[in-house]
Amino acid sequence: MNIQLINPSDGGVLNKTPEGLTQNGLVIYPCKNGAYRIVKDDNYTENFGYQWNKFAGTQVDKSSALSISKSRFFAESQWDKEDLGGKNILEVGSGAGRFSQVVLDFTKGNLFSVDYSNAVEANYKNNGPNERFNLFQASIYEMPFAPGQFDKVFCFGVLQHTPDVELSVKTLIDMVKPGGELVVDFYPINGWWTKLNAKYIFRPYTKKLTHEKLFKKIEKNIDWLIKTSRFFSKIGIGKLTNRFLPICDIDGTLPQNLTKEQLREWCILDTFDMFSPQYDQPQKISTVIGWFNKYGMKGVSGKYVHFENCVAPVVRGTKQ
Template structure:
């Protein structure tokens, strides 16, 4: 296992790239991939992840442990992955879907390893701002999960947290992660869970056909304007032990937020998470057993498929080890 740099390849041809002034050049095809803000871009700027680019450049520091004063991101990362930071320091590691870099920051702060991280949206710029101090230990690129700019079988560890339900094809996304993992390497994903027939009887799924089509600044403005009364109503229903009714309020479930947030921070988290729920193009919750089968059918041994609890919340997680090329 090694934490050395993994070189970029043309994601469409798996051919070698040479770094020129301001871009990567594929001499085989003549394609040029621009480097903007010191981040190579392997996908169009406009794509289905537009809402996340907008979101994470608006809320670039909100979820970072070093900003919130909590350790929720660190607790979640190590609880869900089950990894040891000392071991990670000596592994080649890929993060797919970095957002503003909340888990990138955890990895870089708690290990001495190199992290290769991609996101399909302009959130990579927020990640760069947040984690620039780590220098070359953070290798950022903007790329699609389906067209990752690395050779197959490159990484010892691959993690993808808070992302897969927002991709067009959950199954194809799983296959893409497996393809970049070495035989014997481990993949960890989490995702929104289908809890039963009632999962989609929820304000989010009822309103998303409209809200995902609204201009993102307008949607954010509407959420900010209404957040105080929605929070107050949510808290009241919880106090009255009527939590089942909260699903009909168009607000995120705020019960998993860090306990030490100030009222202003709590409102900001609520605005951010509510926008996160109502704005994405795709929202495809899954059953754990179905995701486990996606990995098993592609030559992986599933080592965990189910809920993982950590202080402040829980996540539906599948961990798998790649056994077949």
């Protein structure tokens, strides 16, 4: 394991104790409910803390009896289960821990997971305690690790929700050790029409609502929205019309084998996830490839990766 922990504010060495991370014998960052707390909850990711604690098990394969998180993790990372044994793996933006679960249950790797929100509590409930699991509430911009230590770094579903996406990519690259690998996915932008979508039309209003108010609005309207979206898809016009409905993309982003109850739950969660974040900055594959090259990665490649009925743009590279 042997990952050197440092205080992101002054670079001093931190030690792990059951009470928290200590510096010169004093607890600087407490350990609460299974996670070391480098930051407080009141930051721009509070919406994510709210959603992941409310829907802690919804997208976690072992709770949902689905396999979408496992399929996505291995399809996007292209990493070999056996090869991850004993490796130090960094996951940034872990949410409720859908991918933490995959790493912990299907590999023998040592996992260090970071999230800026108190979603770390949902993650710990889903995946802790486990001696290979280390959980931190911290920002991607101020992580408690000395640079260049991780064999593998992944960041799925997160970059578009950070304020400075290029800086986020750079900080991830800083964490990879020479010869180690970084894989990221993100929301794609294809042209001006990407933003001709209910999500981008309503977000300036919805992201300002309190979480409770937004949640209630979604819950109240979800049933007719699901019916309408399904109807349009059934008569063959869904691709054209569903982008204007204020509901997540059922055909393109959700597993197709959900029960009726699961479908309702996933739709509420994913619709909240599209309307509540402070930042939603989709990227082009070519832009992200450019940043990988600029900040010292080699063998960089990017493409759309398919898993189950879903697809996501993925960029990968190896640290020089």
